[in-house]
Amino acid sequence: MPPLLQLTAVTKSFGAVRALRGISFDLQAGEVHALLGENGAGKSTLIKVVTGAHQPDSGHLEIAGQRLTALNPTSAREAGIACIYQQPALFPDLTVAENIALRLGKTTPLCRVRWSEHRKRADELLRRIGADIDPGAEVRALSMPEQQLVEIACALGASARIVIMDEPTASLTQSEQQLLFGVVRNLRAAGVGVIYISHRLEEIFALADRVTVLRDGESVGTRPIGELNEAELIRLMIGREMAHIYPDRGGTPGEIVLAVKGLNCAAGGVRDVTLDLRAGEVLGLAGLVGAGRTELARVLFGITPADSGEIRLNGKPLRIGSPAEAVAQGIAYVPEDRRRHGVILEMPIADNMTMAVHARIFPGTWLRSGVERRLALDYIRDLGIKAYGPEAPGGSLSGGNQQKVALARWLATRPRVLILDEPTQGVDVGAKSEIHKLIRQLAQQGLAVLMISSDLPEVLGMSDRIAVMRGGTITAMLPGGANAHEVMAAALGQEEGNQGAA
Amino acid sequence: MIKRNFRELSVAVALGLLLAFLAVAAPAFYQPQPLLSLLAREAPALVVACGMALVIISRQIDISVGSQFAVCGVSSGLLVAAHWPVALVFPLAILMGAALGAVNGLLVAGLRLPSIVVTLATMVTWREGLRWLRQGQFVNLPDGGQWFGMAQTTGQITLVVAAVLLLVLLAWGMKNLAVGRQVYAVGSDAEAARLAGIRPPLVTMGTFVFIGALAGLAAMMNLAQSPQVDPKSGMGLELKVIAAVVVGGVAISGGRGNLWGVFAGFLLLACISPALTHLHIQAYWEKAIQGGIILLAVVADGLRSRRSNRTGGGAP
Numbered sequence: 092m093p094p095l096l097q098l099t100a101v102t103k104s105f106g107a108v109r110a111l112r113g114i115s116f117d118l119q120a121g122e123v124h125a126l127l128g129e130n131g132a133g134k135s136t137l138i139k140v141v142t143g144a145h146q147p148d149s150g151h152l153e154i155a156g157q158r159l160t161a162l163n164p165t166s167a168r169e170a171g172i173a174c175i176y177q178q179p180a181l182f183p184d185l186t187v188a189e190n191i192a193l194r195l196g197k198t199t200p201l202c203r204v205r206w207s208e209h210r211k212r213a214d215e216l217l218r219r220i221g222a223d224i225d226p227g228a229e230v231r232a233l234s235m236p237e238q239q240l241v242e243i244a245c246a247l248g249a250s251a252r253i254v255i256m257d258e259p260t261a262s263l264t265q266s267e268q269q270l271l272f273g274v275v276r277n278l279r280a281a282g283v284g285v286i287y288i289s290h291r292l293e294e295i296f297a298l299a300d301r302v303t304v305l306r307d308g309e310s311v312g313t314r315p316i317g318e319l320n321e322a323e324l325i326r327l328m329i330g331r332e333m334a335h336i337y338p339d340r341g342g343t344p345g346e347i348v349l350a351v352k353g354l355n356c357a358a359g360g361v362r363d364v365t366l367d368l369r370a371g372e373v374l375g376l377a378g379l380v381g382a383g384r385t386e387l388a389r390v391l392f393g394i395t396p397a398d399s400g401e402i403r404l405n406g407k408p409l410r411i412g413s414p415a416e417a418v419a420q421g422i423a424y425v426p427e428d429r430r431r432h433g434v435i436l437e438m439p440i441a442d443n444m445t446m447a448v449h450a451r452i453f454p455g456t457w458l459r460s461g462v463e464r465r466l467a468l469d470y471i472r473d474l475g476i477k478a479y480g481p482e483a484p485g486g487s488l489s490g491g492n493q494q495k496v497a498l499a500r501w502l503a504t505r506p507r508v509l510i511l512d513e514p515t516q517g518v519d520v521g522a523k524s525e526i527h528k529l530i531r532q533l534a535q536q537g538l539a540v541l542m543i544s545s546d547l548p549e550v551l552g553m554s555d556r557i558a559v560m561r562g563g564t565i566t567a568m569l570p571g572g573a574n575a576h577e578v579m580a581a582a583l584g585q586e587e588g589n590q591g592a593a
Numbered sequence: 594m595i596k597r598n599f600r601e602l603s604v605a606v607a608l609g610l611l612l613a614f615l616a617v618a619a620p621a622f623y624q625p626q627p628l629l630s631l632l633a634r635e636a637p638a639l640v641v642a643c644g645m646a647l648v649i650i651s652r653q654i655d656i657s658v659g660s661q662f663a664v665c666g667v668s669s670g671l672l673v674a675a676h677w678p679v680a681l682v683f684p685l686a687i688l689m690g691a692a693l694g695a696v697n698g699l700l701v702a703g704l705r706l707p708s709i710v711v712t713l714a715t716m717v718t719w720r721e722g723l724r725w726l727r728q729g730q731f732v733n734l735p736d737g738g739q740w741f742g743m744a745q746t747t748g749q750i751t752l753v754v755a756a757v758l759l760l761v762l763l764a765w766g767m768k769n770l771a772v773g774r775q776v777y778a779v780g781s782d783a784e785a786a787r788l789a790g791i792r793p794p795l796v797t798m799g800t801f802v803f804i805g806a807l808a809g810l811a812a813m814m815n816l817a818q819s820p821q822v823d824p825k826s827g828m829g830l831e832l833k834v835i836a837a838v839v840v841g842g843v844a845i846s847g848g849r850g851n852l853w854g855v856f857a858g859f860l861l862l863a864c865i866s867p868a869l870t871h872l873h874i875q876a877y878w879e880k881a882i883q884g885g886i887i888l889l890a891v892v893a894d895g896l897r898s899r900r901s902n903r904t905g906g907g908a909p
Contacts, residue, residue, distance in 0.1 A: 394788070418790030426788055433788075435781045437849055446778055450790030454772035482597070500789065 093156035095120050095284040096141065096172075096253055101150035103136055110136040112308040113150065118253060118284040123275060125295045125316075126288045128305035129328055129547055129579075134288055137305065138255055141286070142174045143167035155252070173246030174255040179238035181230045187241055188213035188226035194245040216244040220274045236267040243274055254278060255286040258381075260294060272298060290379050292321050292583060304328055325583070329547060329575040336524070337552030338531040340571060344555060345370035347406075348539040349422075349508050351391070354400030359386035360563045364400070368508065373530060373540045375554030377547065378582050383563035384543045385427055388510045391541075392424040393417040404507070418450055423501035425494075427512040427543075434493045434500075436486030440478055441467035443485050444499045470499035475525055491515075491522025498529065509533060512543045527553060547575055600842035600893070601854035608861045611868065619871035626746075627867075633749035633818060635863045636756035637662075637811035639856075642834040643763050644804030646855045649838050650767075651800045652780040652847025653701060653708040658808045658834065660719035661693045662827030665812035667723060670732035670822035679741055687809040693719065694805020698798035708801075716831070723824050732822040740817055752814050759807075764852035776800060781848030836883065837862055840890045862886065 096118040103111040111133050118124050128134050139145040141152070143162035152159045154170045162170065181190045192209040213226035222240040230238060239259055246254050256275070260268050275298060278285055289295055295302060296316060303313040304327040311327050349368040354361060361383050368374055376384045389395050391402070393411035402409055404420055411417045417424070426433055434443050444467050445458070467481035474495040478488055485496060494514065501509060514530065515523040530553060534540050544550050550557055551573065559567040559581035567581035615622045622628070641658050648655045669686040673679060693715070700711040740748025767773035775796050778786040783793045816822060841858025843850025865886075866879045 392788075413792070414788055415790045415792050424788065433785060435778065435785055435848070438777065438781060442774060442777070446774065446786070446791070447789040449771040449774050449778075450792075452771050454770070454775065456771045458769050458771055458774065460769065504790075 092120070093153065094118060095155055097153040098137075098140070099151055099153070101137075101140060101147045101152070103140060103145055103147050110308050111140070111147070114305070114308070114310050116303055116310065116313070118286060120252070120284055121279055121282045122300040123279055123285045123287050123298050125299035125302045126286055126305065127290075127295065127302055127324065127328060129545070132305040132328075133308040134305055135257075136308075138174065138257060138286070138288070141167070141253070141255065142172060168249065171250060171252035172255070173249055173251035173253070174257065175239060175242045175246065175259060176257050179235070179242045181238055181241060183231040184229065186227050186229055187217070187224055187233070190230055190241060191216065191226075191245055191248060195248045212248065213244070216248045217241075219247060220244055220277065221270070222274075236264075236271065239271070240274070243278075247278075251283065253284050253286070255288075257288045258290065259287075260289060260291065268294075290583060292324060295324075296321075325576060325579050329579050338528050340531075340555055344372035345537065348404065349391075349541075350401075350403040350406075352401040352403075354387075354390060354397050354402065356386070356390045356395055356397045358398075359383070359390050359395040361386050361390050361397075362563045364563075364565055366558060366565060368539045368541055370507075370537050370539050371534050372555040373534050373542055373553050375550040375557040376541060376543045376560060377545075377550045377557055377578050378560035380545065382560040382582065384560050385512055386563065387560065388424060388512055388541070388543060391417070391508075391510060392422060415450060418447060418504060421505070421507040422510070423447070423504055423506035423508065424510045425497050425501055425512060425514065427516065433497045434485040434488075437484055439482045440471075440476070440485055440488070440496050441481035443496050444470055444503055447500050447504045466503060467499075470495075470502070474499055474529060489522070491518040491526065494518055494522070494526060495529075498526075502533070506538065508539045508541070510541045510543070513545060514542060515544070515546065515549060547578060550578065551575060598851075598854075600897070601851065601857065603893075604841055604854055604857040604861060604890075608857050608864070611861065611864055615864075615868055615871065619868070622867060622871045629746065629749050629753070631863070631867055632753045635859075636752045637814040638830060638833055638837075638863075639756045639859055640759060640807050640811045640814065641804070641830060642837045642855055642859050643760050643852060644800075644807035645831075645834045646838045646841070646843050646850065646852055647763070647767070647776055647800045648708075648804050649835070649843050649845060650780045650847060650850055651776045651797060652783070653797060653800065654835070654845075655694075655697060655708065655712045655801060655804050656831040656835075657693070657697060657712040657716035657719065658804060659827035659830035660716045660723070661690055661805055661808035662812050662815070662830055663723055663824060664693065664719050665690045665809040666815055666822050666826055667727060667732055667824050669809075669813060670734060670816060673734055673816065674732055676735065683813055686813045687806045690809020690812070691802045691806040694802040694808070695798070697805070698801030701801060702794035702797040720828075727824040729824060731824070734816070734820055734822065736820075739820065748817060752817065756814070760852055760856055764856075767852060772796075772799070777848055779847075833862070834859075836887050839894075840886055842890070842894075844894060845891075858890075 094117040098114060098116040100113045100115060101111055102113050114133070114137060116137070126134050126137070136145060140147050143164040143166060146161040152162065182193070185193070188209045191213045210226050217224050217226065217240070220240060220243055222237070222244065224233065224237055224240060230241065233241070259271060275285055275287070287299060299316050301313055301315050302319060302324065304311045304324070306328065346369065347367050348370045351364055351366040354364040364387055378384050386395070390397050391411065393413045393416050396412045402411060409420060411420065441463050445463050464481050470476065471478060471481065476492050476495045478492060485493060488496065511530065515526050518526065530540060530542065542553060555571045557569040557571065557573055557578060558565050559569065559578055561582060561584050566584065569577055641662065645655065645658065665686045668689060669682045672682045672685065697708070697712055697715055700706050701708045743751065767776065775786065775791050778789065778791055779793045779796045786793055815826065837859035838855050839845060840862060841850065841855035843855060862883055865882050866876065869876055869879055
């Protein structure tokens with residue numbers, strides 16, 4: 092029998108970034124196949140190729156022996172592929188039955204809606220996966236795991252043969268997890284192929300039949316779960332050489348600039364964070380997606396102010412209730428998603444660079460265009476920004492150069508603390524190393540830098556110290572010389588005792 | 594330079610063509626006194642259009658300006674009729690407009706309500722309140738109060754110069770004052786602005802107070818031109834100024850546009866009616882032609898943003 096799904100030498104690039112470099116992957120009927128890899132290893136892209144959201148540049152797919160060059164979302168659904176995302180994509184104002192009917196039904200606009208049938212169908216599907224949910228309930232009123240179950244019911248109703256689950260347990264409690272595992276096992280018993288993505292190794296050992304590890308867009312290997320232990324899995328995930336040269340650390344850190352003690356923020360999911368940040372150092376903040384790193388930055392910058400805890404800047408306690416207050420105190424935050432809420436694309440880069448300064452000065456202040464232009468030209472030169480001039484709109488620049496403009500905006504405020512969130516995400520290799528050099532220079536000039544990064548080599552190569560977060564709190568503080576295994580183990584929450592096995 | 598201001602320049606060119614055409618086809622249009630009267634009549638609306646430009650650049654809208662204009666006009670008319678000195682009534686009218694604007698601002702910025710709904714509500718409320726209070730009665734102004742006691746021509750020139758001066762100052766300020774930049778930043782991306790330490794609610798509040806104050810100023814400028822105040826004055830003013838702003842190249846989605854474009858757009862729309870008269874075309878074509886111009890402007894903006902989305906996209 093041919094495999095349910097077979098990917099052969101699939102590649103996919105986004106501009107200069109090669110997300111998938113010739114991946115082959117297969118899924119058998121009645122198996123749970125776990126997909127594992129660091130952030131950015133290519134898991135999401137691979138899933139998007141399978142669900143038809145992305146079309147591969149080369150390579151091909153076979154579904155139950157039928158060869159295809161690409162899928163689109165509709166043809167993927169017709170081929171029996173269903174994906175259950177971490178955040179269920181349901182309509183909150185409609186009932187469960189309506190949601191299921193919408194997903195499954197093929198109707199014409201004027202066709203009569205048979206409510207009783209929809210309800211019966213929904214009831215039956217939910218029963219089949221053992222979910223105790225009223226089909227007449229509004230989705231808004233359901234908990235996150237219940238919504239996931241509705242998604243699974245939809246997948247079942249569409250008689251999906253291939254079900255993809257992307258970190259399904261990220262927001263579940265222990266007992267909800269057990270329920271979900273039961274559903275997954277039922278699916279497997281019914282001959283469905285399940286692609287299961289999770290960062291929790293214990294789940295993978297509990298559920299998966301086989302594991303495929305991705306690294307830098309390549310498959311490092313597919314193994315039956317019985318042949319592996321946790322240490323080997325971690326080694327497969329991180330085992331790569333440092334291809335990139337990082338700037339020398341050098342210099343001894345100065346006094347503590349930012350001291351955080353027992354910081355909590357329920358809205359951001361940050362709990363009991365204690366942290367010191369010294370002048371002249373780069374503190375790397377590592378952790379998996381969802382570990383609470385960006386949330387911590389948002390608390391420190393006053394976007395979601397802390398509920399409790401203490402923040403001291405140069406020994407002085409302060410309360411940061413809004414970004415404006417943070418800026419006034421000399422804290423700068425270059426956010427993760429620079430396309431949204433970072434550089435304003437239609438605004439000239441000179442205006443973009445002075446934007447945060449405007450917030451600090453009296454609103455009636457006369458901006459001398461000569462001064463602004465000179466400042467912009469200085470940053471264009473110092474940061475090596477490739478643009479035709481200060482009046483070039485932000486949108487005309489490449490990703491790396493936009494990132495530098497965002498950086499310039501904050502440097503112009505002369506901050507004492509610089510928080511960088513994924514500073515080199517989506518940036519090509521050349522710009523990446525320039526940004527690394529810049530970060531190091533800034534630290535050497537006495538700035539305290541907190542660098543959030545999901546790029547493990549970057550964290551290891553750049554940081555003077557590494558804080559690892561997991562579940563909203565800092566679980567480990569490692570010295571700059573730490574190795575990838577230590578960081579990964581702390582991020583995955585592996586018990587200290589198990590590490591000895593490595 | 595030309596590329597960046599293409600939208601504004603194309604409106605200016607259209608205006609230039611219309612004026613040139615009139616110079617040939619209807620030179621009577623350029624008779625000084627009627628032309629001056631036309632400009633003086635339009636000056637109050639130009640002042641309100643300046644405020645509207647700011648509000649729309651900050652990604653809000655204010656459709657209550659016509660009612661604010663009427664409330665300020667009637668109230669200050671009553672004060673003038675009661676022989677209060679104009680020098681006192683003048684700032685009071687502006688303050689009153691600012692207060693009405695503050696109501697909008699508090700509701701929009703404070704409660705985060707959509708500005709179209711808030712200002713629709715205040716538009717109807719002020720207008721109906723005024724109707725109820727005045728029962729449709731005009732306010733008769735004392736003789737000799739017109740033109741603030743100046744000769745008619747001097748008064749008209751003063752009004753036009755004041756309106757244009759205000760526009761020039763605002764155009765300069767929007768570009769060269771920190772607060773102007775904040776208005777653009779909030780309109781482009783309020784969240785990015787907030788992350789840059791700007792307080793978007795304050796900026797929003799400020800623009801609403803500002804346009805209210807300008808509505809008060811415009812009401813005084815209108816008061817000076819006529820012997821009585823109609824409580825129904827200012828009806829449709831909001832549509833007129835929004836049209837001028839949109840034709841002038843301010844993006845209804847905020848963050849783009851400038852006051853020079855608004856000036857050109859305003860003059861273009863204002864010239865249509867007298868142009869038709871001078872060309873002996875029936876007046877009811879006016880609205881149709883103005884509508885056509887607005888549609889053209891909106892379609893041009895739509896095509897523009899579609900094009901920039903296509904080229905602006907790319908790899909994540």
